[in-house]
Amino acid sequence: xxxxxxxxxxxxxxxxxxxxxxxxxxxxxxxxxxxxxxxxxxxxxxxxxxxxxxxxxxxxxxxxxxxxxxxxxxxxxxxxxxxxxxxxxxxxxxxxxxxxxxxxxxxxxxxxxxxxxxxxxxxxxxxxxxxxxxxxxxxxxxxxxxxxxxxxxxxxxxxxxxxxxxxxxxxxxxxxxxxxxxxxxxxxxxxxxxxxxxxxxxxxxxxxxxxxxxxxxxxxxxxxxxxxxxxxxxxxxxxxxxxxxxxxxxxxxxxxxxxxxxxxxxxxxxxxxxxxxxxxxxxxxxxxxxxxxxxxxxxxxxxxxxxxxxxxxxxxxxxxxxxxxxxxxxxxxxxxx
Amino acid sequence: xxxxxxxxxxxxxxxxxxxxxxxxxxxxxxxxxxxxxxxxxxxxxxxxxxxxxxxxxxxxxxxxxxxxxxxxxxxxxxxxxxxxxxxxxxxxxxxxxxxxxxxxxxxxxxxxxxxxxxxxxxxxxxxxxxxxxxxxxxxxxxxxxxxxxxxxxxxxxxxxxxxxxxxxxxxxxxxxxxxxxxxxxxxxxxxxxxxxxxxxxxxxxxxxxxxxxxxxxxxxxxxxxxxxxxxxxxxxxxxxxxxxxxxxxxxxxxxxxxxxxxxxxxxxxxxxxxxxxxxxxxxxxxxxxxxxxxxxxxxxxxxxxxxxxxxxxxxxxxxxxxxxxxxxxxxxxxxxxxxxxxxxxxxxxxxxxxxxxxxxxxxxxxxxxxxxxxxxxxxxxxxxxxxxxxxxxxxxxxxxxxxxxxxxxxxxxxxxxxxxxxxxxxxxxxxxxxxxxxxxxxxxxxxxxxxx
Numbered sequence: 001x002x003x004x005x006x007x008x009x010x011x012x013x014x015x016x017x018x019x020x021x022x023x024x025x026x027x028x029x030x031x032x033x034x035x036x037x038x039x040x041x042x043x044x045x046x047x048x049x050x051x052x053x054x055x056x057x058x059x060x061x062x063x064x065x066x067x068x069x070x071x072x073x074x075x076x077x078x079x080x081x082x083x084x085x086x087x088x089x090x091x092x093x094x095x096x097x098x099x100x101x102x103x104x105x106x107x108x109x110x111x112x113x114x115x116x117x118x119x120x121x122x123x124x125x126x127x128x129x130x131x132x133x134x135x136x137x138x139x140x141x142x143x144x145x146x147x148x149x150x151x152x153x154x155x156x157x158x159x160x161x162x163x164x165x166x167x168x169x170x171x172x173x174x175x176x177x178x179x180x181x182x183x184x185x186x187x188x189x190x191x192x193x194x195x196x197x198x199x200x201x202x203x204x205x206x207x208x209x210x211x212x213x214x215x216x217x218x219x220x221x222x223x224x225x226x227x228x229x230x231x232x233x234x235x236x237x238x239x240x241x242x243x244x245x246x247x248x249x250x251x252x253x254x255x256x257x258x259x260x261x262x263x264x265x266x267x268x269x270x271x272x273x274x275x276x277x278x279x280x281x282x283x284x285x286x287x288x289x290x291x292x293x294x295x296x297x298x299x300x301x302x303x304x305x306x307x308x309x310x311x312x313x314x315x316x317x318x319x320x321x322x323x324x325x326x327x328x329x330x331x332x333x334x335x336x337x
Numbered sequence: 338x339x340x341x342x343x344x345x346x347x348x349x350x351x352x353x354x355x356x357x358x359x360x361x362x363x364x365x366x367x368x369x370x371x372x373x374x375x376x377x378x379x380x381x382x383x384x385x386x387x388x389x390x391x392x393x394x395x396x397x398x399x400x401x402x403x404x405x406x407x408x409x410x411x412x413x414x415x416x417x418x419x420x421x422x423x424x425x426x427x428x429x430x431x432x433x434x435x436x437x438x439x440x441x442x443x444x445x446x447x448x449x450x451x452x453x454x455x456x457x458x459x460x461x462x463x464x465x466x467x468x469x470x471x472x473x474x475x476x477x478x479x480x481x482x483x484x485x486x487x488x489x490x491x492x493x494x495x496x497x498x499x500x501x502x503x504x505x506x507x508x509x510x511x512x513x514x515x516x517x518x519x520x521x522x523x524x525x526x527x528x529x530x531x532x533x534x535x536x537x538x539x540x541x542x543x544x545x546x547x548x549x550x551x552x553x554x555x556x557x558x559x560x561x562x563x564x565x566x567x568x569x570x571x572x573x574x575x576x577x578x579x580x581x582x583x584x585x586x587x588x589x590x591x592x593x594x595x596x597x598x599x600x601x602x603x604x605x606x607x608x609x610x611x612x613x614x615x616x617x618x619x620x621x622x623x624x625x626x627x628x629x630x631x632x633x634x635x636x637x638x639x640x641x642x643x644x645x646x647x648x649x650x651x652x653x654x655x656x657x658x659x660x661x662x663x664x665x666x667x668x669x670x671x672x673x674x675x676x677x678x679x680x681x682x683x684x685x686x687x688x689x690x691x692x693x694x695x696x697x698x699x700x701x702x703x704x705x706x707x708x709x710x711x712x713x714x715x716x717x718x719x720x721x722x723x724x725x726x727x728x729x730x731x732x733x734x735x736x737x738x739x740x741x742x743x744x745x746x747x748x749x750x751x752x753x754x755x756x757x758x759x760x761x762x763x764x765x766x767x768x769x770x771x772x773x774x775x776x777x778x779x780x781x782x783x784x785x786x787x788x789x
Contacts, residue, residue, distance in 0.1 A: 010447050010462035010727020012645065012690070018638075022653070126459055127558075132724040143463065171459065171488070180461060180484065187480070293652070293695065295645070296726065 005143025005177055007297030008124040013141065014295035016280035021062060021287060029286045030063030036285060037086050039079065039096035043071040045229075046318065047251060047274045051121070054278020055095060055285075062286045067091060074202075076100045080107040086116075093117035093285050098125050100171055109133055117288045119281055123173030130296030135288035138281040138298045142174045145270040145302040146181030149224050149248045152268025152304060154190050156246035161221035162194045164213045166206065166234050168226050169199035175226040178250055178270075182224050196220070206233030214241050222246050228253035228269070235265050252305055252317045261310045261329035269305040271317050276300055364400075365749040367392055371400050372752065373743055375410050375429050376453075382416055382424035401427060407755045408433055429453070434496030434742075434756065435489075437482050437538065438734035440547060440727070441474065441502050443467065443574060448478065449731040450485040453496065455557065455739035458489045460731050471528045479537045496757050497742050498534060498542040499734030501550035503575065505593035532770035541763050543741050547571065547730050548595060549586060551723075552579025554733030555686050559725045567684040568676060569723070570597070572669065572691035574613050580680060600672045610668040613644045613691050619661055620647045629657035648694025659697055666698040670705020677710040677718060688723035 003013040021029070036059055040048050056066050068091070072079040076099050086094055087110040094111045098104040098120060105125035111118040118134040122142070128134055157163060165182060168175040186193055198213035200206045206225070210233055214220055223238070223245055225231035231249035235256075238245050245265065249256055252271040259266040280298050287294040305313040311330045314322040322330075370390050374380040380389045387397050404410045405427075413426040431452040438457075440447040444467075449460035461481065465474065486495070535542045545553075552569035561567045561581065569579040576598030580587040587594050598608035609615060620642045624632035631650035632642050639646075650658030673685060687702060703720045710718070723729060741747060742757055751760040758764075 004464065006445060006462040006464065006727075008460070008462075009725070010445060012643070014645065014649075018635075018649075126457055129724045129728070130726065131722075176459075176461070176488070180463070180481070183480075183484070184463075184477075295649075 003141040011297035013299035034064035037068040037091045039070040050274035051278040054275040058282025083107040087114040095119045097121040136284040140272040142177035143181040146178035148270035150185035153248040157222040163222040166225040169201040206230030210234040210237035225249045228256045261326045369748040381426045438499040440730035448481045451735040455735040495540040497738040499738040501547040501730045508592040548577035550733035551729040554729035557736045571689040573689035611665040631655040662698040666701025670702040674709035685720045
């Protein structure tokens with residue numbers, strides 16, 4: 001699938017598979033034995049585990065040690081204090097996923113100010129510039145993910161219907177791009193539909209936000225949640241309300257995958273490849289440390305998952321066999337044996 | 338407000354009568370003076386305001402009370418006492434209004450939102466298809482603006498819009514005082530794009546060429562911070578320059594200053610030698626003929642080759658790519674050298690996708706400029722690559738609007754009304770634009786020719 005979105009500063013994406021380390025640079029990196037720290041919003045999610053695995057594996061291949069992994073537990077203040085601490089630690093590069101755009105900028109700037117390389121996952125805080133403040137942003141094509149979410153939802157929504165967008169109420173580039181793209185696709189291809197919006201600032205509020213949206217819009221006929229965890233909250237709220245509204249979302253989490261495979265409310269998922277993204281981040285880190293100026297916007301395409309390909313997609317995304325529930329749904333006859 | 342500005346709702350010079358100024362006129366003037374002293378941080382206590390404005394204590398106290406009542410300033414913390422009571426600082430309230438900005442290019446559009454300080458709060462870039470004409474684009478801008486405001490807006494509303502378009506933007510003539518003819522997209526001339534945008538948003542729109550906006554962005558937030566003389570050169574499909582001379586953007590008699598891409602060099606134009614379309618064509622030929630092994634591999638894999646690919650190839654040591662970008666850089670440098678001789682800038686910044694290809698092009702530009710310009714001109718001249726990417730135009734547009742809103746002459750027209758949306762001449766423009774956009778067919782006219 002093509003990469004449709006532009007980077008945080010309008011950059012055209014360079015596909016991740018085109019960014020490579022030459023043999024000479026690989027040798028040079030191994031001789032330098034770099035030390036790298038990784039700062040994640042959480043280390044608990046499947047996405048984060050795969051992302052980290054990709055980073056660690058790749059850096060290991062090029063002789064770089066991941067000396068610290070910071071779990072910010074979605075706490076901006078914690079990310080700020082950890083980055084300020086890392087600025088004075090003996091690491092040569094930091095790979096970070098900024099939580100919140102504007103507040104995180106100054107703390108992230110402390111890393112290049114201390115002479116270290118900064119690599120960003122998913123987004124760049126507003127005002128931060130490649131080359132000056134950071135090396136590269138490595139991200140899935142979030143704009144494309146939003147388009148996929150719209151394409152997958154549209155066939156399930158009747159003419160003249162009303163769609164809810166369950167949006168993240170935090171200044172976050174990746175989820176903003178998904179929402180903008182979802183809206184743009186719907187406006188272009190389903191101008192008959194109207195859109196309403198519910199917002200949550202914390203994933204724990206996603207179910208309540210969905211319930212509020214349903215209450216205010218009893219005629220809702222479809223819903224898009226900007227990632228899978230709030231989508232499970234939305235599904236729960238829809239079921240509580242005794243309704244059957246189709247839902248699409250982003251990220252192939254276990255819960256939404258099982259719902260999709262089992263013919264539940266989830267009708268489609270725009271999936272990311274977090275391990276591959278981690279690999280690309282590892283390569284960009286090595287290139288940055290060698291002063292090779294990797295592209296400022298390195299992107300991976302998202303891909304479309306429906307009930308018909310959820311097992312294969314699960315294997316590709318999570319690099320593991322699909323759980324039994326997914327396999328049963330793929331081949332219902334196995335239930336009878 | 339400078340007469341040459343090309344704003345929708347932009348105001349002509351105030352009509353001054355001979356003799357003594359009226360009391361209200363001078364009150365407006367002193368309010369504007371004090372607000373700008375506070376806004377720019379030049380003076381933040383009553384004592385400082387009195388000494389810098391040369392206004393009396395009672396006048397300063399009266400005007401500050403008015404500005405406080407209008408919500409344009411607020412009282413801040415106490416400053417250090419110097420032999421008496423500690424002075425209380427006053428400060429500007431940048432969240433009183435919001436600024437929306439947009440940059441249109443041949444294949445992409447970008448939008449952003451800022452407060453009145455001109456610093457961007459958020460930005461978004463996306464690909465755009467212009468073949469459908471101006472109507473879908475103006476609708477798309479309105480949609481994105483509405484979304485941006487929902488995410489980042491304040492109750493105060495929009496005070497101004499900055500719009501950057503490719504190519505030169507004519508200064509308004511007698512018939513089109515308030516909105517420029519947008520000749521950037523040739524078949525758009527005749528479509529009331531700026532009027533449509535102004536009526537959709539309900540605020541004045543300031544329009545400049547993309548390269549002029551990028552120049553302002555680079556001056557205010559990029560490598561040009563604190564400088565008074567610099568040149569910004571955008572190297573893309575088209576090639577243009579923005580000139581900052583003695584701290585101000587030089588726009589020329591018709592607003593078309595900086596069209597360096599049309600300079601003749603080696604029997605053709607600079608755009609014909611170094612524009613991205615030309616480079617991509619050469620790169621593709623090299624890929625097809627096998628002259629560049631790297632580009633041949635890219636073409637086979639991706640089905641196309643871009644300037645960015647040529648930059649990667651050069652960084653990886655591909656001889657053809659190195660030669661291509663070296664030739665391109667020398668051509669750009671040879672055109673910039675006389676410009677440097679003429680203007681004596683302290684900085685030349687290269688932006689655009691051709692400039693982003695890397696150090697080989699930059700080195701070739703430097704070599705040509707340093708070799709061909711006068712030694713006094715190049716003694717302290719720096720030539721750098723922009724780090725701002727597509728954000729430069731948005732940042733510059735926000736700065737242009739912030740400066741225009743608080744330009745002394747424009748400010749006097751709205752300051753006592755509390756918002757530039759209430760400026761009498763803007764309201765008059767809005768009424769005309771509303772009538773015009775409702776009766777005028779949204780059908781493009783044949784293009785007008787730009788001077789130069």
